[in-house]
Amino acid sequence: MRTARNRSTTSGRSGNSLLVGLNEVIVSPPIIRWQALDELQQAGVSVFVSMSPTYPTMGEDDFHELLSYFRALGEVVVFHEPINPRGANFQQCLTAAKEAGYDDVVTELQQIQDGHQYWVEYALEQLNTVQQVATRFDGLEVHSWPDDELVRSTSGQLRSKLTAMQQAVSPESFSGKASGTSPEQSKLAHETDHLGHLI
Numbered sequence: 001m002r003t004a005r006n007r008s009t010t011s012g013r014s015g016n017s018l019l020v021g022l023n024e025v026i027v028s029p030p031i032i033r034w035q036a037l038d039e040l041q042q043a044g045v046s047v048f049v050s051m052s053p054t055y056p057t058m059g060e061d062d063f064h065e066l067l068s069y070f071r072a073l074g075e076v077v078v079f080h081e082p083i084n085p086r087g088a089n090f091q092q093c094l095t096a097a098k099e100a101g102y103d104d105v106v107t108e109l110q111q112i113q114d115g116h117q118y119w120v121e122y123a124l125e126q127l128n129t130v131q132q133v134a135t136r137f138d139g140l141e142v143h144s145w146p147d148d149e150l151v152r153s154t155s156g157q158l159r160s161k162l163t164a165m166q167q168a169v170s171p172e173s174f175s176g177k178a179s180g181t182s183p184e185q186s187k188l189a190h191e192t193d194h195l196g197h198l199i
Contacts, residue, residue, distance in 0.1 A: 030069075037073055047076045052145065053083035054130070056108035056122050063133045071137040077171055078134075081145040082126040085113040120153045124188060127165075131187040143170040161188055 028036075041047045049070050054063075070076050083090060094113070097105040112119040127144050134142040146162040154162060 034069055034073070041073045041076070047073050049076060049078045051078050051130075052081035053089075054080065054126055055083065055105060056112055056126075057105050058126070060129055060133060063130050064136070067130075067133055067137055067140060067142070071140045075139040075141075077141045077143060079143050079145060079170070080127070080130050081147070082123040083109075083112070084123070084147045084149065085109075085119055086149075116153070120150060123147065123150050124154075124158075127162075128188040135187070141171045143168065158188065 027033075037047050037049070051066065051070075067078065070078050083093070090109070090113070094106065094109045097109060108122075112122060123146070127146060130142055131144060134140055144165050146165050148166075151159060151162045151166065
């Protein structure tokens, strides 16, 4: 957790202590972080949460649960990014999942690592799902971070939406931007639409 002046930020990629422990072995469990953020928020400190990277096994129910915890903190900004297959962080997560016997996580991570198109579809689905779920909570701002490679892997309207998401000013109270959901930070497709037609 990092604090500066009247701001506090923490990472909360999952509410599942076991999953979080795969890659964050020396940090507090999610509930301890949440309690600390709650105390800070009650003391008047602005709270920001980094929900990144999120695991490929997480779905709508997982995001709803996690975002409900964050919303319970008050008006909070949540930064979100799906996991990408590059870098040491990804490999550490894959190795830790193998060692812990999380076969479903291992399978998904390997598919992301082995198949660029699989990763693109997963990342788009997660960005869209998180934005859809966020609309259920008044006062919750989700600022999604699409990866540069994800943007380059798309075209047309979808690339324009992802680029706008990347360039959107995040809604922290000190940014001078009025609070309220940014049109750039919205779902990529409606619940009834499949993202496949946008790729």
